[in-house]
Amino acid sequence: MKHIFFYLFIIPAFLFAANPEPKEINWITFEQAIALNKTNPKPIIVDVYTDWCHWCKVMDKETYTNTTITDYINQNYYAVKFDAEQKEPITFNGQTFKYITSGRRGHHEFAEVILKGQLSYPSTVFFNKEEKVVYVAPGYLKKPVMEKLINFMHQEVYLTKDWDTFEQGFKSKL
Template identity: 55%
Template sequence: MKKIGLLSVLLFLGWSSFAQKTEIKWLSLEQAITLNKAHPKKILVDVYTNWCYYCKVMDKNTYSNPKIIAYINTNFYPVKFNGEQKENLNFDGKDYKYISSGKRGYHEFAAALLNGKLSYPTTVFFDDKAQVITRLPGYLDAKNYEPVLVFIAENYYTTKNWDVFLKNYKGTF
């Protein structure tokens, strides 16, 4: 009888983990920086707001794609950063805070990351030394996001022009 009970529990655990949807393992910026110091990897920062329609569409359509999820989780420390969050942040020895402005405010870190051009969603890529590689404003579906991820993760950006890379890109997943 104990074996049947144990078998039932194991089957339930196996089924529940099978039924769980794989997701991007989003981190805080602090977590990503800490992990990066121990095991260097590029950092992907998704700068979004709660009211941004295309941010939600990108979450639903792009960041839920199983191949995008696997590629990001393998090659990047992914961070979600709300461009209007109220919590203070210290990055690279500098303190950033929320600035109240009109109906909505903005976070100084978002403004710094986006060079003052607060456009959502924007994806910011950092190298493994936490230096900005590039900023990518706007929504991208999975098909158009894939070559960007590969271009950054596999260091093509250091040796190839984006247009040449894209023209020759065949897709890897």
């Protein structure tokens, strides 16, 4: 009887501990991030994606489920997932941004503004605590690059060091 208990309860618990569920980022809307930033300033990270974008889905599955990355983003950023083709308007800094119809697919004016006219998906946009865009990283970001980038931007290392100097001294937790 002891052996059955061991196999039914101890081993499954061990397997569960060895393979924890992937964590999720606490995604919020851009408007929520701005409102929260007013009372508790933090940088804002915006994942600009589209539903049809293959690399956006890969980044969601491989990069944004890594525990080191999700924990860091959840602790240090307001995280926004923004569909570059969403139809709902966004008001930011007194200006309303809307969806623009263009051919088969349109895009949202807000995506165009924060991506500085370079509509590339996925793109990761970093806002500082003052709600200004400080960096746009176009394309799919693998875990090691994302880990460095979220640290570089959150710690505002970009104000005093170049990327190469930062990268040489960076100690990964992946």
